[in-house]
Amino acid sequence: xxxxxxxxERRRRGSTRTMATGMAQSSKNAxxxxxxxxxxxxxFGYAVNNILYQRGVYPPEEFERKHKYGLGLMVxxxxxxxxxxxxxxxQINAWLMSKDLQKLVLVLTNVQTKETVERWVFDVQTDAGxxxxxxxxDKSEKEIMGEIQAIIRQITxxxxxxxxxxxxxxxxxxxxxxxxxxxxxxxxxxDPKFVRDSVEMKLRSFxxxxxxxxxxxxxxxxxxx
Numbered sequence: 001x002x003x004x005x006x007x008x009e010r011r012r013r014g015s016t017r018t019m020a021t022g023m024a025q026s027s028k029n030a031x032x033x034x035x036x037x038x039x040x041x042x043x044f045g046y047a048v049n050n051i052l053y054q055r056g057v058y059p060p061e062e063f064e065r066k067h068k069y070g071l072g073l074m075v076x077x078x079x080x081x082x083x084x085x086x087x088x089x090x091q092i093n094a095w096l097m098s099k100d101l102q103k104l105v106l107v108l109t110n111v112q113t114k115e116t117v118e119r120w121v122f123d124v125q126t127d128a129g130x131x132x133x134x135x136x137x138d139k140s141e142k143e144i145m146g147e148i149q150a151i152i153r154q155i156t157x158x159x160x161x162x163x164x165x166x167x168x169x170x171x172x173x174x175x176x177x178x179x180x181x182x183x184x185x186x187x188x189x190x191d192p193k194f195v196r197d198s199v200e201m202k203l204r205s206f207x208x209x210x211x212x213x214x215x216x217x218x219x220x221x222x223x224x225x
Contacts, residue, residue, distance in 0.1 A: 029136075030136025031137045031210055032132075032135075034097065035208075036137075036211050037093055039208055041092055043148050043213070046152065047120075047152065047215075049085075052076065052171060053074035054159055055162070055165060055169070056165060056169075057108065057170070057171055071156075095177055096211065100177040100178045100181035101177055102177060103121060103124060103175070103176035104176075105173070105174040107171060107173075107193045108170075109172065110168075111167065112167055112168070116195050117169065117195065118165070119218040119219075120217045121218070123216075124213055125211070125212040126211050139208060139209045150206075151213075151215055154203045155215075163219065163221060197220070198218040199218065199219055199221055201216060201218075202214075203215035
């Protein structure tokens with residue numbers, strides 16, 4: 001895993017593995033910082049799993065179907081990958097609680113050329129006034145789940161517009177945080193791993209009224225050299 005400090009933010013890279021923790025236990029219409037953090041962390045877990053499955057980074061037989069957000073989602077059964085993802089999501093959860101997380105990025109890299117071929121970005125904005133002691137924000141869990149479902153549907157449908165990935169690909173997770181936040185020993189510095197001459201596709205967003213998550217994917221087209 002890795003970290004890099006910019007003028008206004010720090011970027012950290014995780015290696016390759018994560019499953020989300022449980023659903024938020026906030027009341028139906030009062031979303032607290034803790035409840036929102038659990039919702040967002042869980043979304044990241046399912047989103048990463050779904051991307052890895054849809055893009056063929058791991059064999060399909062290493063996934064099983066789970067029912068979530070009213071959808072059938074694929075979740076890894078590969079033990080090392082599961083362990084990795086649990087570790088990463090635990091740290092993501094901590095950064096969300098401390099309001100440090102600004103962006104989570106999933107990078108797909110061609111193993112042979114080391115070139116970045118896809119970059120899935122989840123920008124995170126947090127209500128600056130919210131604290132762990134604050135009263136919850138008023139938004140129904142049903143509405144939030146509907147917004148998350150729309151993003152997951154887009155990720156699932158991505159195979160219809162993204163080019164086929166040539167050759168074996170690996171993935172990395174990059175976390176952008178505030179420059180004052182602590183860097184865990186398991187994370188290391190990284191460059192942003194942009195896709196050269198990329199095409200960007202904006203995806204849907206969702207909000208808990210505590211956190212807002214905007215999604216997009218940048219990819220290398222088949223004609224790029």
